[in-house]
Amino acid sequence: MAVNKVDLYVSQIKELLDQGYTWLEKDNLGYGSIETKYGANAVQIAAIRKHPKLKDLETNITIFNVIDDCDETTDKTKRSASTRSTAPVEQPMVSVDTRKTSVESNDAANIFANL
Numbered sequence: 001m002a003v004n005k006v007d008l009y010v011s012q013i014k015e016l017l018d019q020g021y022t023w024l025e026k027d028n029l030g031y032g033s034i035e036t037k038y039g040a041n042a043v044q045i046a047a048i049r050k051h052p053k054l055k056d057l058e059t060n061i062t063i064f065n066v067i068d069d070c071d072e073t074t075d076k077t078k079r080s081a082s083t084r085s086t087a088p089v090e091q092p093m094v095s096v097d098t099r100k101t102s103v104e105s106n107d108a109a110n111i112f113a114n115l
Helices: 010-018 034-038 042-048 072-082 102-113
Strands: none
């Protein structure tokens, strides 16, 4: 019978959980799981979690909640009041070539998809 020995360090497990790893792959939030990283199964993970320094550890993730606190109508009013002039401002004309090759259209799609 072949026996594989895997050394698990408590500090490494703690670091992985702080980085968003989950214990089990079924709970993976996109950062990875300890089960997959070490090639363990659910029963082995349950045994590992019984270690006194690991038993109460859970995954730590950071969720960013972006709050738009900019009122665009107020910003536009402030800009127009501060940049008002007596002479009318002409808007520049923009010409767009609508003929595309397959490479150009893919490049353009990729550029706009990443904005």
